[in-house]
Amino acid sequence: MDLRQIEYFVRVAELGSFTRASIALNIAQPALSRQIRLLEVELRQPLLIRNGRGVTLTDGGQRLLEHGRGILHQVERTREEMSMLRGGLTGRIVIGLPPSLSKSMAVPLVRACKKIMPEATLAVSEALSSAMVDALVAGRLDIALLYNPTPSPEIDLSPLGEQELFLVTSAALSTDLATGDPIPLARLADMPLITPSPHNAIRRFIESELANIKRRPDIVLEIDSIGAILDLVADGAGSAVLSRNAVRSLGDPQRFAIHPIVEPDLRIKLFLATSTRRPATQMQRAMMTLIEQEVAAHVDSPD
Numbered sequence: 001m002d003l004r005q006i007e008y009f010v011r012v013a014e015l016g017s018f019t020r021a022s023i024a025l026n027i028a029q030p031a032l033s034r035q036i037r038l039l040e041v042e043l044r045q046p047l048l049i050r051n052g053r054g055v056t057l058t059d060g061g062q063r064l065l066e067h068g069r070g071i072l073h074q075v076e077r078t079r080e081e082m083s084m085l086r087g088g089l090t091g092r093i094v095i096g097l098p099p100s101l102s103k104s105m106a107v108p109l110v111r112a113c114k115k116i117m118p119e120a121t122l123a124v125s126e127a128l129s130s131a132m133v134d135a136l137v138a139g140r141l142d143i144a145l146l147y148n149p150t151p152s153p154e155i156d157l158s159p160l161g162e163q164e165l166f167l168v169t170s171a172a173l174s175t176d177l178a179t180g181d182p183i184p185l186a187r188l189a190d191m192p193l194i195t196p197s198p199h200n201a202i203r204r205f206i207e208s209e210l211a212n213i214k215r216r217p218d219i220v221l222e223i224d225s226i227g228a229i230l231d232l233v234a235d236g237a238g239s240a241v242l243s244r245n246a247v248r249s250l251g252d253p254q255r256f257a258i259h260p261i262v263e264p265d266l267r268i269k270l271f272l273a274t275s276t277r278r279p280a281t282q283m284q285r286a287m288m289t290l291i292e293q294e295v296a297a298h299v300d301s302p303d
Contacts, residue, residue: 001042005039008027016054018054045060047060076091091283093120093142094142095122095141096135098126099227100242103250104249109122128201142284143288148271155275156275158272158273161299165261166260167239167261168242168257169257169259170234172234172236184262185209186263188261193206193217193241195229197222202241209266220237226242226246230250233256234256270295
C-alpha cells in the first residue's frame with residue numbers, strides 16, 4: 001500500500017462513487033479504478049461492491065476506511081507539525097455553516113483565517129444541520145455549526161450559545177400586529193407558516209415547542225432555502241419563524257415585520273461540532289477558536 005492508494009480509496013468510499021471521486025481528485029476514472037484494484041489485489045480481498053448507483057463497502061472495505069482515515073489524519077498532523085517549524089500552519093480545512101449564518105459569517109471568517117493562517121486552504125460548505133452531521137461522520141467536513149443536534153457518539157459538540165427566533169411577517173400587509181409586538185407561542189399555531197422541510201433543525205424545534213403545549217403548526221409551504229422563504233413572506237404567502245440574523249443577512253429588513261415569540265420565548269441552541277473519529281489537528285483547533293470569536297461578533301449582534 002502507498003498513501004496515494006489509501007487517499008484514493010477513502011475518497012471513493014466517502015463519496016460513494018468512482019465518478020465523483022475522480023472529479024474531486026482530478027484523476028481519470030480508469031486510473032482511479034486501477035489503483036483501487038491494485039489495493040484490492042495486495043490485500044487479497046474486495047473492498048468495494050460496484051453497482052449502478054455507485055459503490056458500497058465490504059466488511060474489509062469498512063475496516064480499511066477506518067484505518068485509512070486515521071493514517072491520513074496522522075500524515076496531515078505530521079505536515080502541520082513540520083510546518084510549525086517554519087512558523088505557520090498549512091493544510092486544508094472544510095467548514096460547514098447553516099444557511100442562516102453562512103452569508104453573515106463566511107466573509108469575516110475567511111478574512112480572519114487568512115490573517116491568522118495565511119498558508120492554510122479554507123473551504124466553506126453551506127448545508128442543513130442534518131446533512132452536515134452526515135458529512136462530519138463521513139469525513140467530508142472538519143468542523144460544522146449545528147442547531148439543536150441530536151447527541152451522537154460520533155459527534156463532539158461544544159455549545160456556542162442560543163439564538164432567539166422571531167415571527168417574520170410581511171411589512172406590506174396589514175395585520176393586527178405592529179412591528180415589534182410580541183406574539184404568544186400558542187397563537188403561532190394559528191399563523192400560516194412557510195418552513196423548511198421536516199429534517200430541518202429549526203422546523204423540528206418549532207414543532208416540538210408547539211407540541212409541548214398540545215398545538216401543531218399550520219405549514220402552508222415547505223422551502224429549503226431561507227432566501228426563498230423570505231421572498232415568499234414579503235410577497236404575502238405566509239409567515240416564517242427565523243432568527244433576526246437570517247433576516248438581516250438574507251433579506252431586506254425593511255420588507256419585514258419582526259415579532260418576538262413569548263410565553264415562552266423560542267431560543268434554539270447553536271453548537272460547534274467535530275467528528276469523534278478524527279482528533280482535531282492544531283489547525284482545526286485554531287479554526288475552532290476563530291469560529292467561536294466570529295459567532296460572538298456576528299450572530300445576533302446589535303445593528
